[in-house]
Every structure is written in structure tokens, then in C-alpha cells.
Amino acid sequence: MFASLLEQLGEAGRTPSEVPAAPKTPEALAEALFAVAAGTGAALFSVWAAEDPAEDGGEVEGSEPGTWINAGITFYFIAEDAPDRVGLLGGERVPVRQPLAYALYGPLGQALSAHAKRGADPKWPGRGSVSFPAGAADPDLVFRVSFRDDDLGTWTTAQARSRETRKAFPSIASLPLAADASAFLERYFRELDKALFNGQLVLLTGASGTGRSTTLRALMDALPDNVNALAAVEEPKGGAVGTIGMVRVGKELTLAQAVRSFLRQDPDLLFADEVRTLEDLRNLCNGALTGHGTVCVVEAKTPEDGYAWLTEAMPGLPLLPLTVHHTRDATTGTFGMTLHETKPTEDGTAQQLVPWAPPAGAGVPTPHVGVRPANPDELP
Known part of the structure; x- marks a missing residue:
């Protein structure tokens, strides 16, 4: 043989x-x-x-x-x-x-x-x-x-x-994020928390050059082996990645076109780098609201700016994003990351972004049982 x-x-x-x-x-x-x-x-x-x-x-x-x-x-x-x-x-x-x-x-x-x-x-x-x-x-x-x-x-x-692939797709633990937030985020994707499939969009905010795309690839790398994920990126790095189908977007293929094509294929998760227009963001929100785990990179100086853009894209809808904000110190060049969640205001009349905090008695997130197992011999 x-x-x-x-x-x-x-x-x-x-x-x-x-x-x-x-x-x-x-x-x-x-x-x-x-x-x-x-x-x-x-x-x-x-x-x-x-x-x-x-x-x-x-x-x-x-x-x-x-x-x-x-x-x-x-x-x-x-x-x-x-x-x-x-x-x-x-x-x-x-x-x-x-x-x-x-x-x-x-x-x-x-x-x-x-x-x-x-x-x-x-x-x-x-x-x-x-x-x-x-x-x-x-x-x-x-x-x-x-x-x-x-x-x-x-x-x-x-x-x-x-080596190139391992560098391009680092672990979440290697990112400049507080240990408890890092552990939560890693479990969130490894265990496929049910909130991912109940409309909780994950926003990666920050200015250009603050490491948002690296975080996007780290989240892809944290996924279990039995999911069907599709990603739209402007500058692919690290080559083809297992069962994650990846397309390059630009003048020939816009992000909006790619996302519409993705949704016709009914993936478990969508990843999008560099969301630039309200149409792009609207399409991704529709993906999140129809049961697809959705992660996207948005240029925003503050987490609140990112949330404001989200509400402009989908006015009147109760979107509750999980936001990972990226910064870079202008003097030292040091990168930083913070995690934010969306909660009701005290009077319950609106939603607001607040720093993420471990919930009392928090355990391992509940796995999402509806994910289709993938056949490793029939890759996308």
C-alpha cells in the first residue's frame, strides 16, 4: 500500500x-x-x-x-x-x-x-x-x-x-488583551457560544494599524474543527486555512457582493475585514440576525463610534454587539486591546457600551448544538 x-x-x-x-x-x-x-x-x-x-x-x-x-x-x-x-x-x-x-x-x-x-x-x-x-x-x-x-x-x-501560517493566525492568548477577557473570548469561539448565533455581532474596532486584522485571524484560528466558516479579506496572509473558505475583496469583488454570496451558501460563521460602507455593515448585520455568527473589522476611534455606526446601519433594531477595541500608543508603539459589551441603561430605555466584566458565577459558554459537522475530505 x-x-x-x-x-x-x-x-x-x-x-x-x-x-x-x-x-x-x-x-x-x-x-x-x-x-x-x-x-x-x-x-x-x-x-x-x-x-x-x-x-x-x-x-x-x-x-x-x-x-x-x-x-x-x-x-x-x-x-x-x-x-x-x-x-x-x-x-x-x-x-x-x-x-x-x-x-x-x-x-x-x-x-x-x-x-x-x-x-x-x-x-x-x-x-x-x-x-x-x-x-x-x-x-x-x-x-x-x-x-x-x-x-x-x-x-x-x-x-x-x-511558520508563515502560524504567525499570521496567532492564538487569542498571544494578543494584548487582559487575561480574563482573553480566556472568555477564546472560549466564546472555541465553544461557539450560543449568543454568536442569536444575533450578537462581534465588532473589531480601532484605527488602521492597531492590529484588528490580526485579531480577526486569531478568532478564526480559535474555531473548532466542525464548522463551516467563510471570510472576506483585502490582504490574505498565511495561505489557505483548513476548512475556512477565504476570498479576496477589492474592486473586482466588493465586500457586499462577497457577503451576499456567502449567505447563499448558508455558512455557520462570517468574517469580514475592513467594513467601509453602511451597505457592507447592513449586509453583515442581516447575516447576524439570521443566525450566522458574524465578526467584522470596523475603523472607529472609540468603541462608541463603532456602535454608533452600527445603529446607523440598522436603526431601530436591538443590536447588542460584543466589541473588541484596539489601540496603539503614539509614543511607544505599544498595542492594546479592551473588551466591551452592550447593556441596557439604568432606566432601560436604551442600550450602552460598557467595559466587559466576567459575569457572576461564569462558567464555560454553552456550545451551539446546531452547527453542522464538516466532512474533512470535502473542503470548501
Whole structure:
């Protein structure tokens, strides 16, 4: 099987820079797959199994009558986008598939789980991580490994993240935000707080050059693996990002056009960089009010200015945004961030922005149960 995989990669012009020794055990095969992915420049690979009525599958006892279970390993390579590309970035994904005996699927899933140290981070029980080269202080690649268990076994997807990608998509914890606010915001997106899908728009405010776009990408990076997210950005960084569909907006494709297209695809979450017009903001508000988690960058000197623009776009509607405000000290160049929430005034006749404070007895946000699971082998 491994020899056949190498042959297929060679036919696709993707011969590994260094060919691993032929593996004799599932554990050795798990390690070899990461070496092959690194050596061929694969964006990701998946080890999968699915019931299939096709006659070229392998019939397995206990499956539905007339069905077979196919298993395989798929490597994905992303064709480089033209600088002026309009539309989905990294949209041309070239697969190289190798059939896998279903009897090996279970043991290989267990070996991959062990190799990637699945669940080592309690925040991500369904994730693991593999560095390449192993043990490097600043590895060339860090594979984010996601696991999905079902009746057939463990479906594994490993996404290669280069230094450039890791820098472009930092963790929320690395941002200049107070620790309690940072922890809340990270949980808010990792656990997909239900407020995201009940109309709570997330505004990233501040002047240009204060780190708003970096925060936008950090929020994308905090998402769990089972969401369908679409992002519209002016200056893409870090390459294609897992299952987040990203488009470049500008003269050829306006933000309003992109958002309208996004909504027709019914994503779980929308991300938009540099909202410049009331029409853009209105479209995003409509997305938030129709059940799509929505995050956008707005140029505003103060959080109140951002909120005022929001109410101008949607007058008379009770919008209660969560606002992340960005600043930069003119003298020292130091970046800062503060978190703000919207609450009723004392007389209850209006809404106002106030500094965010941990609610009394606050726990982990309630996960949103309506999010559709994504198939890692069918990326957007």
C-alpha cells in the first residue's frame, strides 16, 4: 500500500524530497505519513472510511446489505493562486488518493491518535499535534491533527501549518488583551457560544494599524474543527486555512457582493475585514440576525463610534454587539486591546457600551448544538 502511495504521488509530480523506509507496522506508517506530507508540500492529508454502494469496495460483515466499506488515504495539494484571483483562495485542491484495506483503518487510526498525542490539550480533546522535524524549537511545519470517531472507526485529518501560517493566525492568548477577557473570548469561539448565533455581532474596532486584522485571524484560528466558516479579506496572509473558505475583496469583488454570496451558501460563521460602507455593515448585520455568527473589522476611534455606526446601519433594531477595541500608543508603539459589551441603561430605555466584566458565577459558554459537522475530505 505504501509503495503504491509513493508511486501515485510520483505520477502527480509530488515525489517526497526524502522517501521514508517502507513501514512494517501501523505505528511506523503513521509516522511515515507525516514525513511524506512534509516532503511533498501537501496542505493536508486524511485517513478515512465510508460506506459505499460501489462494487469496487470491500464488503465488511455487519454493514448494510448491498453496501461496502471503502477506506483510503488522501493527500491534498493546493494550486498557487494568481495575485489578481477573484473568488475562493486556495480553491483548486488537487487530491492524490490511495486505497487502504479496511482491516488496517482501525489500527492506523489508533496509531495516528497516539503519534499526535490526541487529547494532550484538554481544551481540544479531539485534536493532536505533530511537529516536523520532530523536536525542533521552531519546526518547519506543525500539523494540526483532528480526529472524528464514528461507527467505522477514527477519521483523521492532518493540516500542515507553516511558520508563515502560524504567525499570521496567532492564538487569542498571544494578543494584548487582559487575561480574563482573553480566556472568555477564546472560549466564546472555541465553544461557539450560543449568543454568536442569536444575533450578537462581534465588532473589531480601532484605527488602521492597531492590529484588528490580526485579531480577526486569531478568532478564526480559535474555531473548532466542525464548522463551516467563510471570510472576506483585502490582504490574505498565511495561505489557505483548513476548512475556512477565504476570498479576496477589492474592486473586482466588493465586500457586499462577497457577503451576499456567502449567505447563499448558508455558512455557520462570517468574517469580514475592513467594513467601509453602511451597505457592507447592513449586509453583515442581516447575516447576524439570521443566525450566522458574524465578526467584522470596523475603523472607529472609540468603541462608541463603532456602535454608533452600527445603529446607523440598522436603526431601530436591538443590536447588542460584543466589541473588541484596539489601540496603539503614539509614543511607544505599544498595542492594546479592551473588551466591551452592550447593556441596557439604568432606566432601560436604551442600550450602552460598557467595559466587559466576567459575569457572576461564569462558567464555560454553552456550545451551539446546531452547527453542522464538516466532512474533512470535502473542503470548501
